[in-house]
Amino acid sequence: MKARIIITLKRGVLDPQGKAVKGALTNLGFDQVKDVRVGKVVDVELDGVEDRAQAQILVEDMCKKLLANPVIEDFSYTLEEG
Numbered sequence: 001m002k003a004r005i006i007i008t009l010k011r012g013v014l015d016p017q018g019k020a021v022k023g024a025l026t027n028l029g030f031d032q033v034k035d036v037r038v039g040k041v042v043d044v045e046l047d048g049v050e051d052r053a054q055a056q057i058l059v060e061d062m063c064k065k066l067l068a069n070p071v072i073e074d075f076s077y078t079l080e081e082g
Contacts, residue, residue: 001045001046001049001050001052001055001079001080001081001082002043002044002045002046002079002080002081002082003043003044003045003046003055003059003077003078003079003080004041004042004043004077004078004080005041005042005043005044005059005062005063005067005068005075005076005077006039006040006041006075006076006077007039007040007041007042007063007067007068007073007074007075008037008039008073008074008075009037009038009039009072009073009074010072010073010074013072013073015036015037015038017038018035018036018037018038019036021036021038022035022036042067044059044062046058046059052079055079056079059077059079060077063075063077
């Protein structure tokens with residue numbers, strides 16, 4: 001089973017990296033860009049987990065304990081057999 005985890009800053013949390021990217025895009029002539037928020041993607045391959053419910057529990061536990069900071073970040077994920 002494979003999990004793709006997407007971690008983003010919560011709305012209202014300042015995103016200096018997103019602001020820098022927006023500024024660079026504007027300087028390159030992309031005036032249509034209104035806002036940029038930068039996040040991260042973590043791909044995790046789970047071994048010995050065939051049950052989708054077990055995989056959900058594991059991924060959520062990983063996110064809450066290590067991968068995401070629950071104070072300032074949100075996470076979502078997708079699971080794929082394989």
